[in-house]
Amino acid sequence: MAKYVLAEPIQYLKGVGPARADVLAQSGIKSYRDLLHYYPRRYLDHSSVSRVIHLQTEGETVTIIGTVRSVEVVAGRNRQRLEVLIRDDWNGHLKLIWFKGVKWIQKAFAPGYRIAFTGEVSRFGRSWSMVHPDFDRLDEGGPQLSTGRIMALYPGSARLQGVGLSSRSFRNIIYQLIKTRGLEFPHVLPEWVQQRYRLLDGRVALRAIHFPRSHEELEQARYRLKFEELFFLQLLLRYTKKKRAERTGIRLNGPGVRYRQFINEVLPFELTQGQNDALETIEQDMLSGYPMYRMLQGDVGCGKTVVAVAALILVVDSRFQGVFMAPTEVLAEQQYASLCKYLEPLGIRVGLLIGGQRKRVREQTLAEIASGQINIVAGTHAVFQEQVKFRNLALAVVDEQHRFGVEQRASLVAKGENPHVLLMSATPIPRSLSLTMYGDLSMTTIRDLPKGRKRIITKLLRESRRVQMEAIVLEQLRQGRQAYIVYPQVDESEKSDLKNAEAGFLAWRQLYQEDKVGLVHGRMKGQEKEAVMARFKSGEVQILVATTVIEVGVDAPEATVIVIEHAERFGLSQLHQLRGRVGRGRHQSYCILMAEWRQSRESKERLNVIERTTDGFEISEADLRLRGAGDLFGTRQSGLPELRIAEIPEDAPTLEKAQEAAKELWEQDPELALPQHQAMYTYFETFILARMEGYARTG
Numbered sequence: 001m002a003k004y005v006l007a008e009p010i011q012y013l014k015g016v017g018p019a020r021a022d023v024l025a026q027s028g029i030k031s032y033r034d035l036l037h038y039y040p041r042r043y044l045d046h047s048s049v050s051r052v053i054h055l056q057t058e059g060e061t062v063t064i065i066g067t068v069r070s071v072e073v074v075a076g077r078n079r080q081r082l083e084v085l086i087r088d089d090w091n092g093h094l095k096l097i098w099f100k101g102v103k104w105i106q107k108a109f110a111p112g113y114r115i116a117f118t119g120e121v122s123r124f125g126r127s128w129s130m131v132h133p134d135f136d137r138l139d140e141g142g143p144q145l146s147t148g149r150i151m152a153l154y155p156g157s158a159r160l161q162g163v164g165l166s167s168r169s170f171r172n173i174i175y176q177l178i179k180t181r182g183l184e185f186p187h188v189l190p191e192w193v194q195q196r197y198r199l200l201d202g203r204v205a206l207r208a209i210h211f212p213r214s215h216e217e218l219e220q221a222r223y224r225l226k227f228e229e230l231f232f233l234q235l236l237l238r239y240t241k242k243k244r245a246e247r248t249g250i251r252l253n254g255p256g257v258r259y260r261q262f263i264n265e266v267l268p269f270e271l272t273q274g275q276n277d278a279l280e281t282i283e284q285d286m287l288s289g290y291p292m293y294r295m296l297q298g299d300v301g302c303g304k305t306v307v308a309v310a311a312l313i314l315v316v317d318s319r320f321q322g323v324f325m326a327p328t329e330v331l332a333e334q335q336y337a338s339l340c341k342y343l344e345p346l347g348i349r350v351g352l353l354i355g356g357q358r359k360r361v362r363e364q365t366l367a368e369i370a371s372g373q374i375n376i377v378a379g380t381h382a383v384f385q386e387q388v389k390f391r392n393l394a395l396a397v398v399d400e401q402h403r404f405g406v407e408q409r410a411s412l413v414a415k416g417e418n419p420h421v422l423l424m425s426a427t428p429i430p431r432s433l434s435l436t437m438y439g440d441l442s443m444t445t446i447r448d449l450p451k452g453r454k455r456i457i458t459k460l461l462r463e464s465r466r467v468q469m470e471a472i473v474l475e476q477l478r479q480g481r482q483a484y485i486v487y488p489q490v491d492e493s494e495k496s497d498l499k500n501a502e503a504g505f506l507a508w509r510q511l512y513q514e515d516k517v518g519l520v521h522g523r524m525k526g527q528e529k530e531a532v533m534a535r536f537k538s539g540e541v542q543i544l545v546a547t548t549v550i551e552v553g554v555d556a557p558e559a560t561v562i563v564i565e566h567a568e569r570f571g572l573s574q575l576h577q578l579r580g581r582v583g584r585g586r587h588q589s590y591c592i593l594m595a596e597w598r599q600s601r602e603s604k605e606r607l608n609v610i611e612r613t614t615d616g617f618e619i620s621e622a623d624l625r626l627r628g629a630g631d632l633f634g635t636r637q638s639g640l641p642e643l644r645i646a647e648i649p650e651d652a653p654t655l656e657k658a659q660e661a662a663k664e665l666w667e668q669d670p671e672l673a674l675p676q677h678q679a680m681y682t683y684f685e686t687f688i689l690a691r692m693e694g695y696a697r698t699g
Helices: 017-026 032-036 102-106 167-184 191-196 202-210 215-245 257-266 273-286 304-317 329-346 359-371 406-413 431-437 463-478 501-511 526-538 572-579 601-612 616-627 652-668 675-696
Strands: 042-045 061-075 080-088 093-098 114-124 127-131 134-137 150-153 293-298 321-325 350-353 376-379 393-398 420-425 442-446 457-461 482-486 517-520 543-546 559-564 590-594
Touching: 032 167, 061 093, 061 102, 080 102, 093 114, 134 167, 150 167, 167 202, 191 652, 202 215, 215 652, 215 675, 257 304, 257 329, 273 293, 273 304, 273 420, 273 442, 293 304, 304 321, 304 329, 304 393, 304 420, 329 350, 329 376, 329 526, 350 359, 393 406, 457 463, 457 601, 463 482, 463 559, 463 590, 501 517, 501 543, 517 526, 526 543, 559 572, 572 590, 572 601, 572 616, 590 601, 601 616
Parallel strands: 093 127, 293 420, 293 442, 321 376, 321 393, 350 376, 393 420, 457 590, 482 543, 482 559, 517 543, 559 590
Antiparallel strands: 042 150, 061 080, 061 114, 080 093, 114 127, 114 134
């Protein structure tokens, strides 16, 4: 293939060189394309810069440009602070103050430096100040001002700053690239896509995102590049799904005697309509002769695990093996116990693989997996290890799948001959996110809950109402029920005044019966955790004080109340998962959120959502809106390219259009071989497919 301009290394660009190239490579910037897609984090509009003499309102967020007059580290009673005094062009003075990161931030300033500061202003007497503002070092003149008054400011780090890569440096380097090679940049979208969706020319968009001549041009450039990013993501999803469909899968024989026994005799309850529908779909997939790659999603407590167990029995009835992956040892051990309870009466052998097992036990388990004596394996990341060999793996079930990386899932799939894959998630996935990250999967959703389940009552309480919380917990305990008390950290920390599990354990032992209170957290050894969990499940322990180690999988039907301390510190999905530890039996259950009341607006909104609804779909939509896709699941976890400019859900309308265009192109040219699509395919192959090799292997 001819030398592709966007793939050329950046080392030989004016202003880069070997040292800077090495540091940029560590930040993922290796080629011209990487550099052009290193988008500004924000822009400084010179027309909207404020003057110190015009400041009037405290709490207002403004941008001030000034020259550093002095830099001073001031000793305080408990800690140092950094004070930087600047003077703007109209002789107004502003003091900038930092209480954290003093040593590092101090190095960024020196008298005479010209800096742009953005933050909230406060007034002390006649003087104005900002605390912990954003800042960017500027320069006089240069290419960034030759194209207008809107200046790009780039993401930075100590590593980049260490080799002189400031926003000014990035502007100069990118300017040189566009000036010298810009006319060679290929048109990566088909002409008909660009015209139909009224997109700015690609070359113009790349120049305008870094050097906009107006706000209107900047918005057009952003729209074009967001569309392009989402369009190629949709192509990747379709391409991956097509490649998976071309493989030959393991064809099963259909439901056998043990499967029917499990459904009709072993299960102590009747499956819901949602569970039956999910099982029917999964069965059709696994009888098709093609490898299944399906996501099973549903709210906490909807019965996904039972569906997965039934699918594993289908596999064993056809004389194959299955594996049930869990993200933590606590969950893996619990799944192992449940599988043994359900499957051993049917003559199905279950094995457990977790870290820290005794050598003799582990070696025997590995031998029995390799020989096929063990039919189903319950395990954690220990299953990914090279020495774990299956005789004939046909189904991999991955619970809480977003906690596993794409390479880990790929290594699991590689342990069989195109095995079926069932991913499970208890965090319902919003539609916009599923189109972005899971468009290559077949999706099944269980929306109903088992009969008799009561809605969990959620209460949001101030610290001043702690007595009310304790009364609710003690009343449930008097009725013979159990309680979880969840803390955000294990022990006391100098850096934080948050309540902690170890102190909480001692406090609840004083408040209630000492021998009825247990403690479990992530620092404990597996056997210690297992012993405490066994005592809790048997009812010997009534109060389980814990960290988020109990977030998923712990099943204690008599637990009817969960208290979450410092609830403002947890995300919506995590709060919903924790709440799902109760309400698993026939009794009314309660979730009590103890929260500090001096929260951000986002914290208040998050807590109000969790108090108002138990609908996981509504909660996931709110979580996506408040925190974004990266925080909710993480594209790194999914294996897909990280979104550099598009944002979900804000850009959902753009995503819909990009998906529409990708679908039409795919229907026209599923091989991406038509002449008018060659430039697009070269770009797709060079920058998308080449970097997603691991993702393509996961199914």
